[in-house]
Amino acid sequence: MYNAPTMKGYALEKIRDEARGIVVAILGQEAAEHIRVELPPPGIGADLAIPLFPLAKVLRRNPNEMASEVAEKVDPSGSYFDQISAAKGFVNFHFDWKQCNKLFFDDFLAAGDAYGSAGIGSGKTVVIDYSAPNIAKPFSVGHLRSTVIGQALYNILIFLGYTVIGDNHIGDWGTQFGKILAAYDRWGDEKALEESPTRALLDLYVRFHEDAAADPSLEVAAREWFAKLEAGDDKATQLWSRFRELSLREFERIYDLLGVSFDHTLGESFYNERLKDIVQQALDSGVAQWSTVPDKDEEGRVAGKGRASGEGGADDDGSAGGKGGTSEEKANVDATGGRDSANTGSRAETDGRTEAGGRTEAGGRTNTGSCAEAEVGDDEKVILIPLAKYDISAPLILQKSDGTSLYATRELATLEHRVAEWKPHEVLYVVGAEQSLYFTQFFKAIELLGIKVKCVHVPFGMIRLPEGRMSTRKGRVIFLEDLLSEAIERAGEIVKDRDLSDEEKQEIARLVGVAAVKYADLSQDRTKDIVFDWKKMMALEGNSGPYLQYAYTRAASIMRKSGEDDIGDLEDLDPSALTEDEETALLREIARFPEVIKQAAGDYKPNYIANYLFSLSQVFNRFYVNCAVLKAETPVLKDSRLALVAMTAYVIRKGLSLLGIDCPEKM
RNA sequence: GCCCUCGUAGCUCAGUUAGGAUAGAGCACCGGUUUCCUAAACCGGGUGCCGCAAGUUCGAAUCUUGCCGGGGGCACCA
Numbered sequence: 041m042y043n044a045p046t047m048k049g050y051a052l053e054k055i056r057d058e059a060r061g062i063v064v065a066i067l068g069q070e071a072a073e074h075i076r077v078e079l080p081p082p083g084i085g086a087d088l089a090i091p092l093f094p095l096a097k098v099l100r101r102n103p104n105e106m107a108s109e110v111a112e113k114v115d116p117s118g119s120y121f122d123q124i125s126a127a128k129g130f131v132n133f134h135f136d137w138k139q140c141n142k143l144f145f146d147d148f149l150a151a152g153d154a155y156g157s158a159g160i161g162s163g164k165t166v167v168i169d170y171s172a173p174n175i176a177k178p179f180s181v182g183h184l185r186s187t188v189i190g191q192a193l194y195n196i197l198i199f200l201g202y203t204v205i206g207d208n209h210i211g212d213w214g215t216q217f218g219k220i221l222a223a224y225d226r227w228g229d230e231k232a233l234e235e236s237p238t239r240a241l242l243d244l245y246v247r248f249h250e251d252a253a254a255d256p257s258l259e260v261a262a263r264e265w266f267a268k269l270e271a272g273d274d275k276a277t278q279l280w281s282r283f284r285e286l287s288l289r290e291f292e293r294i295y296d297l298l299g300v301s302f303d304h305t306l307g308e309s310f311y312n313e314r315l316k317d318i319v320q321q322a323l324d325s326g327v328a329q330w331s332t333v334p335d336k337d338e339e340g341r342v343a344g345k346g347r348a349s350g351e352g353g354a355d356d357d358g359s360a361g362g363k364g365g366t367s368e369e370k371a372n373v374d375a376t377g378g379r380d381s382a383n384t385g386s387r388a389e390t391d392g393r394t395e396a397g398g399r400t401e402a403g404g405r406t407n408t409g410s411c412a413e414a415e416v417g418d419d420e421k422v423i424l425i426p427l428a429k430y431d432i433s434a435p436l437i438l439q440k441s442d443g444t445s446l447y448a449t450r451e452l453a454t455l456e457h458r459v460a461e462w463k464p465h466e467v468l469y470v471v472g473a474e475q476s477l478y479f480t481q482f483f484k485a486i487e488l489l490g491i492k493v494k495c496v497h498v499p500f501g502m503i504r505l506p507e508g509r510m511s512t513r514k515g516r517v518i519f520l521e522d523l524l525s526e527a528i529e530r531a532g533e534i535v536k537d538r539d540l541s542d543e544e545k546q547e548i549a550r551l552v553g554v555a556a557v558k559y560a561d562l563s564q565d566r567t568k569d570i571v572f573d574w575k576k577m578m579a580l581e582g583n584s585g586p587y588l589q590y591a592y593t594r595a596a597s598i599m600r601k602s603g604e605d606d607i608g609d610l611e612d613l614d615p616s617a618l619t620e621d622e623e624t625a626l627l628r629e630i631a632r633f634p635e636v637i638k639q640a641a642g643d644y645k646p647n648y649i650a651n652y653l654f655s656l657s658q659v660f661n662r663f664y665v666n667c668a669v670l671k672a673e674t675p676v677l678k679d680s681r682l683a684l685v686a687m688t689a690y691v692i693r694k695g696l697s698l699l700g701i702d703c704p705e706k707m
Numbered sequence: 708g709c710c711c712u713c714g715u716a717g718c719u720c721a722g723u724u725a726g727g728a729u730a731g732a733g734c735a736c737c738g739g740u741u742u743c744c745u746a747a748a749c750c751g752g753g754u755g756c757c758g759c760a761a762g763u764u765c766g767a768a769u770c771u772u773g774c775c776g777g778g779g780g781c782a783c784c785a
Contacts, residue, residue, distance in 0.1 A: 076725075083729060091727050093765065103765080128728060129765085174785085211785070308785095333783060422783050433710070433781060440783045447785045474779050476711060501713085502778075509778085534747060552747085564720065568713065569778065575734080576719060581747050582733040583720085590747050598744050643724065651721060654732080665740095665749050685744095707747070 050634040051143035055120045059088050059133050062119065066110045071095050079632075086125070086132035087140075087628070093129055103129035137624055141615035144631045148687050149608055155687075156633045156694060161202030167458050168194050168204060170470040171300070174211035175287035175307075176220055176245070178238040179294050179520040181572065182510060185500045188558050189566055190470040191300045191700040192646035193498070199698060200641055205303045205462050209454065212284055212307035216245065218266025221279055222258060223248040225265070237286035239519075246512065297524060298554060299700055311453035315445045318452050319423055319438050327488045328425045328438055425485045436481040451482060452489075459493050466494045468644065473499035473567065498644045501569035503561075510572075518572065527578040528553030534580060535707060548704045552586045553578070555701045559585030562699050563650035583654050585701055588692055591657035591664075592703045595689035598669050598682070600705075607686045612679040622663040626684060629656045633691050637698070646699055653695045660688050 056077040064071045080089040096103035107126030116124050120143070122136035148155050170190020173183050190206070197204045223244035224233075232240040252258040269276040288305070295301060322328035423439035438449050458467060469479060479497035486495065502509060510517045532549035540548070560577045564570055580586040604610060618624060632652065640648040669685055672678035693703050 078727080081728065081730090089728085093727070096765080130728070214785070216785095331782090424782070435782060437783050442783085444783090446783070450785095472779090473712070475785085477780055478785085480711095499712095504778080531747090538745090568720090571719070573719065573734095579734080584733080584747085586747055587733095590745080594745065594748080601744060639724085645724095647721085651732090654721090658732090661748060662750095664744080668744070670744050706745085 050631070051140070051147045052631045052635065054143065055135070055140060056088065058120055059090060059131075062114055062121075062124070063090055063092075063110055063131055066113050067092075067095065067099075067106060070098065074098055080130075080132065084127075084132065085134075086130075087135040088133040090131045090133075091129060092131065096129070107131050135624075137619060138616035141618055141624075141627060144627050145613075145615040145683065145687075147631070148690075153690075155690065156637050157199045157201070158634065158638060159201045160638070161197060161200045164201075164465045165203040165205065165462055166197055167462055167464040167467045168197075168206050168470060169209050169468065170194075170206065171295075171302070172209040172211060172471070173291060175284050176217070176238060176241040177287075178242055179291060180510065180512075181503050181518045181520050181523055181577075184520055184557070184561055185503065185566070185570075186470045186472070187295075187298065187300055188561050188700060189498070189500055189646060190468075191298075192562055192649075192698065193468065193470065193641075193644055195698045195700060196637060196641050196646065196649070199637065205464070206301070207458070208302040208305040210288070210305060210307035213309040213312070213450075215262075215266060217269060217280055217283075218262040218264075219248045219258075220245055220283065221265035221269065221276055222261040224279065225261070233286070237283070238290050241283060241287070242512065294521060294524075297521075297550075298558070299702060306454075306457075308450045308454075311450050311457065312445075314453040314456070315449050318449060318456065319445070322425065322438060322452075322489060323423065325489065327485070328423050330421050331424050331426070331435070332421055333441065425481075425488065427481055427484055430484050432477075432481055432484060434477070434481065436485045448478070448482060448485075452486070455486060455491060455493070455495070459491065464493060466496060468496050468498050470498045470500070473501055475499070496644070498566075500566040503570045503572050505572050523574075523577060524554060524557060526553075526574075527556050530578050531556065531580060531586070538706075540706065544706070548707050551702050551704045552580065552589060552707060555585030555589055555696075556580060557585075558699065558701055559588070559650060562646045562701075563654070565647055566645060585696075586707075588653050588657050588696060589701075589703050589707060591660050592689055592692040592696070593705060593707045594664055595660065595685045595692070596705050598685050599689060601670060602682055604682060604686075607683040610679040610683055612675040613683050614676050614680055615683075617674075617676045617680045618684060620667060622659075622666050623681070623684060626656075626659050626663045626688060629659050630684075630687050630691055633695065649695055649698055653692060653699075656688070656691060656695075660692075663688075 059077050060072070060075060063075055074095040075090050075092065078089050078091065080086045092103040092106050095101075096106060099106075104126070107129055110131050111124050111126040114124050116122055116136070120136055120139050121133045123134040125132045125134070151157070168190050170193075171183065171187040173179055194204050194206050220241055224241075227244065227247060229240065232243070248258060248262070252262075265276060269280055284307075319328070323330075422437050422441050424435040424437045426435045428435070436448050437446055438452070439445060455467065458464060471479070476497065476499055479495075483495050483497070486493075504510070505516055505518075507516065528549050531552035532545065535545045535548050535552070538545065538548075556578050560579065561570065563583065599605070607613065618627065629652075633656075636648055636652045640646055663684075667681060669678065669681045672681055696703055
């Protein structure tokens, strides 16, 4: 695994420290805690700024006067600044570009291919749970987010020195497989399955639901099939295993196209044999308890929920006997389970009485599926962890009244395995925002169970269509592979007339098309919903992945033509020769790269990097049209600009690679 | 009903973490730039009660409260 060097601090940090030091020296030590060095907005004309308002309040002084005092008393000579001025309560610092340029260049020359990295993650392990599609269901654009955001975080954290483990928690077990088996048994088309496995399986699933409405025997058959599957019936197991294999193979094709990979792909089925112990331990420790299920009202909500607390303790004391009566209305073909359920339809089936736990790895042993025996023989009883006293409205259920397990049970087993196996400092769950409540419950549960590991839900919004959320049943769904093919085709249109080999053109179209799709997702705040727009997802210009790639190829082309491959060898390089606005603006952007990465990691927000790279590319494009490099007026200017271009090329390529986007050299 | 979340230009979005100076992009639309390193580019053109209202503050798109609107969730789905 790649080891990032420990960086003591980049130039911009040093310069900021000096600005802070200057103000503290004049205004006193007390200032240290009340000032912050900012990057001022473009129109101001300064390079750094320190607002004095917070300090003014503490010292009961006029911020304008203080700013003026600093500006008057300080002699900037010898510092990184050539001018320090006061304006409206701000102290504004103007870089002495001769000195600062050198610092920025030295940073880059010293760090080389590690420029932008840091050692802050050294010695720490992070597990990232991302992608997690369900088998027997095609990859839709809904699966895109977890996949690309997770992969970007993976790359970013590794660059910061963490040991990172990517785990694809495949949804490969659940009630829905009984239905698919039953459907395949009746209408299975071997040819269709071979041609497009997940779509064929989805068709079966959809047809099952269509027909089941009129033919109740289907549901019975589904339960029988699932029972057979969990009992280790040869035919059922073989079919399930085959569906699983075919699905995974298909996913692998998409992951290859996306450039996404995992250290582990452990499906839910992998954990089934541990479930019994997990539930028993929770009971033994007193954290979990037997409970009855309360009544539901017509909306499917628990009766009496939301009443004043303190009325009889935990709200697990509802009357027994009630069964949800709305399961069929809620059944939804979109919800075939897994982490991704919400992106393509939220409601899962609630007729889960046929669901069972026990399952070992493919083709392996099974147990009865019963996690723990109910001592009172009351099949209406469930095992749950009450959470009402922690201000969490619903308890976390670990075992259903028929003795079978749930998603959360497998989740506990999964976490236990991860902790034992990898000893992480942190586990990131890159899962849709609609599962926020679930994770709140789950995290409280593991705290109560004494599992000591920092777990973070990294939520993201849904991808919605303009007319509403995606729905397979209504035919409102976009398959990722279709989107990617279309994007690649469009990119191919542009590259068609270039003077390149067919092979090159194909490769470029692929890189550009995929970049367009990934960037469209990664450039937006992950917490917000995305309104799906074909045009935007495949954009080849403007704020888009291809725009960044294009900026890179322009830089790469200059480097290629210059014949230089190591800017350390440039004899006439003189950073202080770069004085044009386009040059200093570009350098200033390059200098921000390290801190942008840290911020992105701190908030788990790759879009910081995407937005930064776009801004950098814009600045570079302006530089490109205004400043000739290879035909620069003097050798010094030429070499210096060449170095600037090399730095830009590096940052764009590296930044894109952190986002999981590859760059062609030509396009 | 309760909880979470979002609301910024015609459209799609940055900016909210940490209050700070004149709120920025892209798309679309109109016009311009190619004897010169790739025009997937660049330049010019804005028409915003930053959902509404109050509060805190020297200062609010940013923090607090309420309301309105969209989305999501709310015990045996995942």
